[in-house]
Amino acid sequence: MTHQEIYRSGPWWHYIKYGIVGIIFGIVFTKAEIISWFRIQEMFRLESFHMYGVIGSAVATGLISVLLIKKFNIKTVSGEEINFYPKTFNKGQVYGGLLFGFGWAMTGACPGPLFAQIGTGATVIIISLLSAITGTWVYGYFREKLPH
Amino acid sequence: MNIIEFISQPWPWYVAGPLIGLTVPILLLIGNKSFGISSNLRHICAACIPAKIPFFQYDWKKETWNLFFVAGIVIGGFIAATFLNNPEPVIVNQKLATDMAAYGITNYQNIVPEDLFNWNALFSLRGFLLMVVGGFLVGFGTRYAGGCTSGHSIMGLSTLQWPSLIATCCFMAGGFIMANLILPLILSL
Numbered sequence: 001m002t003h004q005e006i007y008r009s010g011p012w013w014h015y016i017k018y019g020i021v022g023i024i025f026g027i028v029f030t031k032a033e034i035i036s037w038f039r040i041q042e043m044f045r046l047e048s049f050h051m052y053g054v055i056g057s058a059v060a061t062g063l064i065s066v067l068l069i070k071k072f073n074i075k076t077v078s079g080e081e082i083n084f085y086p087k088t089f090n091k092g093q094v095y096g097g098l099l100f101g102f103g104w105a106m107t108g109a110c111p112g113p114l115f116a117q118i119g120t121g122a123t124v125i126i127i128s129l130l131s132a133i134t135g136t137w138v139y140g141y142f143r144e145k146l147p148h
Numbered sequence: 149m150n151i152i153e154f155i156s157q158p159w160p161w162y163v164a165g166p167l168i169g170l171t172v173p174i175l176l177l178i179g180n181k182s183f184g185i186s187s188n189l190r191h192i193c194a195a196c197i198p199a200k201i202p203f204f205q206y207d208w209k210k211e212t213w214n215l216f217f218v219a220g221i222v223i224g225g226f227i228a229a230t231f232l233n234n235p236e237p238v239i240v241n242q243k244l245a246t247d248m249a250a251y252g253i254t255n256y257q258n259i260v261p262e263d264l265f266n267w268n269a270l271f272s273l274r275g276f277l278l279m280v281v282g283g284f285l286v287g288f289g290t291r292y293a294g295g296c297t298s299g300h301s302i303m304g305l306s307t308l309q310w311p312s313l314i315a316t317c318c319f320m321a322g323g324f325i326m327a328n329l330i331l332p333l334i335l336s337l
Contacts, residue, residue, distance in 0.1 A: 015213050015216040025171055034164065041248075045328065053162060077178055089311040097322060098289070098325075102289070128279045140201045
């Protein structure tokens with residue numbers, strides 16, 4: 001077994017750190033009102049800079065972090081080489097992207113915020129989440145027949 | 149003003165954006181994980197309803213970290229709404245408030261608008277379209293596009309992936325079309 005395999009098949013509590021990052025992420029989502037349907041409408045109606053500021057500064061922070069990781073060849077805490085996976089273009093990014101854009105403006109949520117909304121006590125969003133899971137399943141079912 | 153009151157206020161974009169961006173290096177450094185949330189919807193399908201579909205035949209257990217991450221997001225939403233709640237209504241652009249009032253949307257007390265998203269509304273055509281059809285498009289569209297705002301717009305753009313730039317432009321285009329051209333029709337139902 002390589003180090004990575006041992007790590008991946010490690011005990012469940014190895015995953016708690018991802019839960020903690022998720023908790024912080026969920027708090028940021030909620031406190032910055034990114035999970036608010038109104039903020040998403042303001043963005044698409046060009047009535048507020050808020051969401052553009054959030055996405056823009058998030059990308060800038062991510063970009064600088066990745067550049068630093070690559071430049072200084074920074075390893076993970078357990079000493080592994082950090083992997084980046086190049087994405088390949090297919091037409092799905094256009095068709096799927098537009099369809100997701102429709103859903104984003106309707107629900108006021110991307111996949112992450114759906115989970116945060118449920119956490120705030122909006123229990124009906126469980127239905128939106130189940131519907132999103134169904135959408136993913138239907139995509140998987142028809143995948144071979146769809147243009148890519 | 150104590151610390152809890154201070155952080156209970158709505159957070160500005162220049163605090164939230166960098167914190168969200170920091171998720172990229174944190175996930176890479178603590179476990180070599182690429183940031184991306186919509187893939188968890190696929191893992192849930194693979195774990196619960198694989199139905200011999202090739203797209204769901206993979207070792208989803210290797211991606212368990214992603215399910216812990218979204219469970220954390222639910223808990224984070226709970227903590228923010230319960231212990232860090234801002235008692236003031238959500239402040240929106242006056243133009244939006246005026247337009248929404250015409251559709252009977254006036255309640256800004258909760259972060260998720262009560263007037264649109266509630267169990268009774270689910271059984272109206274408007275609520276069904278927004279919650280069920282909207283949710284379906286989120287799940288179908290993100291998987292078809294190979295990612296969502298986290299995987300493409302944040303992780304993808306951070307690593308200079310041009311397919312992610314195209315995906316992000318299409319997310320925005322779809323949102324503009326829906327919010328300005330189609331949503332007014334749905335809201336008037």
